[in-house]
Amino acid sequence: MFHMLILCNRARLPALYSDFRPQRTLNPDGFQANVSAWKRGLSNAALAGHAPSKSPARNHLTLELGDALLRALESPQFGRPLALGTVLQEALASGEMLPLPHFMKTTQSIYHISWGRIPWAVAGWALRQIGLTGGPSDSMPKEQVVVVLQNLEVITKAFSDATADRIAPFERIFSRKHFRRTFEANLLDGQRLSDNDLDVLIKFLSRDKEVLATDGNTIKIRERGETASISDEDSAIASLKELIEELTHQTKALSRRVEELSQAAMDAVRRKDRVSALATLKSKKLAENNLKTRYATLNQLEDVATKIQQAADNVQLVRVMESSTGALRSLNAQVGGADRVDAVLDDLREQMGQVDEVGNVIAEVGAGAGVIIDESEVDDELESMLEEEREKEAAKEAEETRRRLAELEKLGPTPVADGRPVSPATATADALGGMHLDTDESPKEQEPEKEKEKEMIPAE
Structure with missing residues (x-):
């Protein structure tokens, strides 16, 4: 219900x-x-x-x-x-x-x-x-x-979305009839607006939203800041677009008529009905001639529409160039001409030269107050630091070797090739080729210790 x-x-x-x-x-x-x-x-x-x-x-x-x-x-x-x-x-x-x-x-x-x-x-x-x-x-x-304002706002939003990409003047101008055919079925999810709805919408968009401009016969979608007046050019474009739309509709209808007559003539031929076939072919020929005339007229009108669009683009281009010329004139006036620029550059170079002179004077004063460094003293100090670092490395290696020998001593005697047991430390020392653990002892001082070690080994 x-x-x-x-x-x-x-x-x-x-x-x-x-x-x-x-x-x-x-x-x-x-x-x-x-x-x-x-x-x-x-x-x-x-x-x-x-x-x-x-x-x-x-x-x-x-x-x-x-x-x-x-x-x-x-x-x-x-x-x-x-x-x-x-x-x-x-x-x-x-x-x-x-x-x-x-x-x-x-x-x-x-x-x-x-x-x-x-x-x-x-x-x-x-x-x-x-x-x-x-x-x-x-x-x-x-x-x-009564008019429902909430519904008007909904349709206005849909109209704004549908016309957002209509930028060129030729795309924004309609006759009232063309406007109705274009938008009556495209603003409400497939539902068709009534004639009364469109009258209300046009009044609302033109008077209250200032989106449209109309004189009763021609409707123009306004750009931001554009006046609400309709010019003679606008009326001419609206009439031209309406005529192009009507001719396009006629050509489609005539094309369908030609196809239907061609099919009817073919059916008459199959039935061997010569009279019907000839009559149908004559009607087809008349429709083709009408279609040819309509296409020729339509091509002429489309050519005129193209020229109008080009002229409108040229008008816009000239306006942009004119405004750009005024902007350049104003900027050049602010610059003051080439003579002023040369004077400014000369003054700039002079000021930059003064800065360089002051910097050179400050650099000379700083150089005169500097300290002369003896390079040989620096070299000697560096060599002393390197020698100290080498001694630390040698002591570290000797300590590591003593630690390893002590660990081997804990493992007990190790037999050698002739069957005599030797201590792990002695075997390791021999393997190391007579490496001296204590850098302060000479090889001669270590020889008596080796003799004592040999005497302690029992004979077999």
Whole structure:
């Protein structure tokens, strides 16, 4: 049912269909929650094309108030919404819904009108004009149409996205008919906007958003800072684009007609119907001639359109060059010409030369106060340090050798080739080729120790 489509929270339906007007003072938060739920539901229903309408085409940007809306919202369980008049009163007073005649006729932007500060007396008068008094049993006998501002904002966002890449002037200009054919089916997820929706959208985009410029027949997508006027060139481009589109449509239709007649002639030949075949071929020839004429005209118009685009590009190029010339003139004036630059460079060189002179004087003073270093003393000190390092390395190696011999002594005597046992230290010393562990003892001083060692070895 319709009330379930726009109010998805089933648990809240009893509260939403009740007379919740006393909550305005008793429970302001609850009152605003119910009003917001109804306004959001009505807007979504209209945008989706579910709101009741007398016109064959569904309107997405407007909502028709009256008995049809009440009947569509009637529930077998809860009846009619008792506070709907109050909901619409709130929406009209805040400017979220606007009477369609007033919206289309006013010249001032709706954003410049403080709808939220409209006196309740004035709002009440407006509601009485459309048959609403706000009572719990109020009906809506007068059929009125209101514009839903929230839906306008949604379609405006879609329009901005769809036209973001239209940069060239030729791409931003349309006749009213061409504009309608271009955008009526491309802004609402495949749903087609009605003629009434497009009129409302064009008014909103031109007056309130300042996105479009129009004189009633020609529509131009404005660039930032561009005036809202329509020139004769704009009107000519719009007419040319509309004619090109119509001829393109005609050529497609004629092409299909030629194919159909060709197939019909072939079928007549198969049936051996000579009369039908000749008649069909004559019709085909006429269609081909018309198609050829249309293509020739279309090629001429496309050539004119190309020239117009080139001319528009040239105008833009000349404007850029003109502004660039002015910028260069201003910058050159700030520079002051070649003579001033030469004078500045000469002065700069002079100042840099003075800096070099001062630096040379400081360097000479520092060199005169310096100390002369004797290179031989430095060499002697270095040699002394190297000799000390070599002595430390030799002592370290001797200590390592003594440590290893002591470890071998702990292992006991080791037999040799002639069968006599020798100590590991002696064997290691012999293997080392007479290496002296103590650098202070000479080989001659170590020989008596070897003799004593031999005497201690028992004979076999």
